[in-house]
């Protein structure tokens with residue numbers, strides 16, 4: 551299949567791996583900030599094919615996983631109301647809130663529907679003018695534009711019974727927060743190609759220069775990942791720290807102007823809490839005052855809900871790259887995709903789910919410790935059979 555098979559070619563993968571092996575002289579730690587990339591890495595065993603000195607750390611790149619518990623609880627509260635039709639992508643239905651999930655709300659009589667586009671929810675609102683229709687708008691810069699467009703359409707068409715429960719997050723402030731953490735070991739980033747296809751690359755040069763880290767915009771197929779790693783390793787070995795586009799078939803430096811204009815019109819930047827991490831300044835979007843009437847949090851007065859993360863789940867450490875999923879005591883025992891304790895085990899993009907799905911059940915031998923983040927800026931496993939198919943497909947990204 552075009553754009554799939556050609557980016558999974560074993561001979562080309564071998565050449566890229568040979569180049570990386572021939573280049574590396576010291577330990578390096580790279581972080582991918584996309585759950586889709588994490589799944590490609592684990593599914594194809596890419597991390598196990600790399601030289602021992604190159605460690606891939608899985609960052610907070612799964613949109614479902616970083617959605618805070620209190621937002622899930624707000625969704626549960628709204629979805630439980632008899633006058634509400636609550637619409638969401640499939641992944642969110644199994645994310646546990648405090649004590650239950652959206653599936654349970656549905657089994658108790660709540661009208662919870664899986665949709666494949668926010669525009670489907672808008673259509674449902676048009677067809678049910680006597681009901682309130684809410685769409686659960688979560689995700690990164692990739693899902694924000696269609697959600698923004700849906701609210702724009704609702705206003706334009708005067709569909710007053712539609713609203714959005716918003717929990718959108720932005721990648722660059724998360725990179726900033728990761729780099730500021732005293733425990734940070736990351737020395738280079740594989741930036742998410744689809745995010746950059748919307749936003750462009752303009753926010754990254756300043757981050758790369760200030761933190762002295764290479765940032766390579768990277769795609770999602772195995773060869774994309776290997777090429778991203780290869781370019782990052784070459785920069786690190788040369789002591790460079792620039793922004794490089796290894797996904798030029800989809801990413802233009804200026805991004806998608808139409809999507810950016812829609813985001814600018816409908817949303818405004820705000821502080822946002824990330825699950826297990828806490829509040830990161832300017833890391834999210836909310837509806838701008840012009841569209842505040844479509845904000846479900848205000849319409850249903852759920853702004854006061856505050857919750858605590860379950861103590862036994864260490865997804866916050868997983869999301870910051872401080873812990874590998876199979877290092878969590880609950881992994882594969884108390885916590886499985888069928889009985890998830892945390893969102894990183896529920897989501898089809900979660901790191902815990904990836905480790906479970908592709909049988910990374912055992913702890914791996916410790917890799918050579920990478921240089922500290924503040925160091926000078928030199929600073930054949932086959933894909934395995936999944937034990938279950940526990941996850942619902944979701945267009946969330």
Ligand code: SF4
Pocket residue numbers: 862863864865866868875878879880881882885886890891892893894895896902
């Ligand atoms: S394995 Fe389960 S309990 Fe442990 S961090 Fe992952 S989601 Fe949380």
